[in-house]
Amino acid sequence: MAPVTRPLMDPAGIEELRAALVAADYTGTGIANRLGAAAVQAIQRGDYRPALRATADRDPLATLIRLFICGQSESESVVKAAVPVQASLFERDGDRVRAAVELEPYGDWWVISDLSAALRPGVPLASDHVLGVGGASSTLAQATIREPVDSALDLGTGCGVQALNLSGHAHSVTATDVSDRALRFAATTAALNDLEWDLRLGDLAGPVRGERFDLVVSNPPFVVGPGSFEGGATHTYRDSGRPGDEVCAELVRLAPGLLADGGTMQFLANWAHVAGEDWEDRVNGWLTGTGLDAWVIQREVSDPVAYVNLWLSDAGTADSSRRIEWLDWFDAHKIEGVGLGLITLRAGGHDDPTVRLEDLRQQVEQPFGEHVAAWFARQDWLRAHPFESLLGARLRAAEGLTLRQDAVRDGDGWQVVRQRLALTTGLHWVDDIDPVTLALVGGCDGTLTLGDQVELLALANDVDSAVLAEAAGPLVAHLVERGYLEPAR
Known part of the structure; x- marks a missing residue:
């Protein structure tokens, strides 16, 4: 190509x-x-x-x-x-x-794109409109793992926002787009910032078939809609031409053939919430058989009316017939909502890859990419420390770990009815815990091994230490995965 x-x-x-x-x-x-x-x-x-x-x-x-x-x-x-x-x-x-055109300072760079709807009020965006820096592109840029890599790929580069960020830590940057016009904007952005990218015309990974990369990112045309009927795909920056959430499923299928050993792929995604179906089951179906480690986080869920209104407004149109047609399509396919989130995939080379799908609605510290990298690092540590090895590990409470208690007052004074671990840093996780878990976490100061702590807890609670140890394994793995506990240095 x-x-x-x-x-x-x-x-x-x-x-x-x-x-x-x-x-x-x-x-x-x-x-x-x-x-x-x-x-x-x-x-x-x-x-x-x-x-x-x-x-x-x-x-x-x-x-x-x-x-x-x-x-x-x-x-x-x-x-x-x-x-x-x-x-x-x-x-x-x-x-x-x-x-x-829009010429926007962006960090230490400049980005050139089409004029936004805000600067052309009342003028609908053209079908081949090239977006500038927006909420989605900023979200992905913040979520990308910024570790040095030899080769990086930006699928659906648009004006080149993600490629710009990749240039800061990738030796070579390749970018694709289905729009020749978008690639011309990307070429201008690159040249204006004195950078060189390998820009290729074509749909998603088509132009790089057979090539592998250390890092792949994509802010794809992920909008869930009736891409299959006539006129369904109206704007190349948001509409893939595939029905529903198929473009995101396709990106997951493409990942194994795009990633070098140890490589990572990160992309923003939308997925349908279908009546009678858990969203986790739907997205997990995309992941099955890929052989990739995966962390899928859902950041928000939009109801169909709000979702359609948002994207029609984004394109600068109030086309009522289009709105009705789109909502009717949602009804026909029993779509009750649309999830929005981040999918991170890694070619870890494991026969039993780690796969997690979870809601992460709370505010998190930025840049989020640091926390994504830390999550995968914790998974690597846990994989290197199976049950017996984990019992020999020394753990300590993470910085920013707090205990929250809810209590009610009765005749004997205040009675604690709920206890939660909460992180005031990073991902700000909050988890309910029982008294035994609280005692276990409280003893994690890096001096005793986990096995020694289990023995002491077994004595204090008059339970069999082997039974307690077996129960403690998955619990401690969860506490480490969430970042509440970390290996003592």
């Missing part, structure tokens, strides 16, 4: 643009310093008035902010004083000039 290398501008134009952005300090820090925190927060709410007041003097940075962040038109002379007026960047608005 021939690589795509045609940016929206020629090399000289990109060099001129980069120089203008650097000279004006058109960066996240530069913009924040110029506008102030209140104006930046107002922009995030769609209120551009404070930013426009702060940029009334029209110096180069002010002009760039007004053009690319606030969506304003300016006189050509003012624009030329700030940045080269290139046909791919701007469009005429009478005797004035306005941005034809």
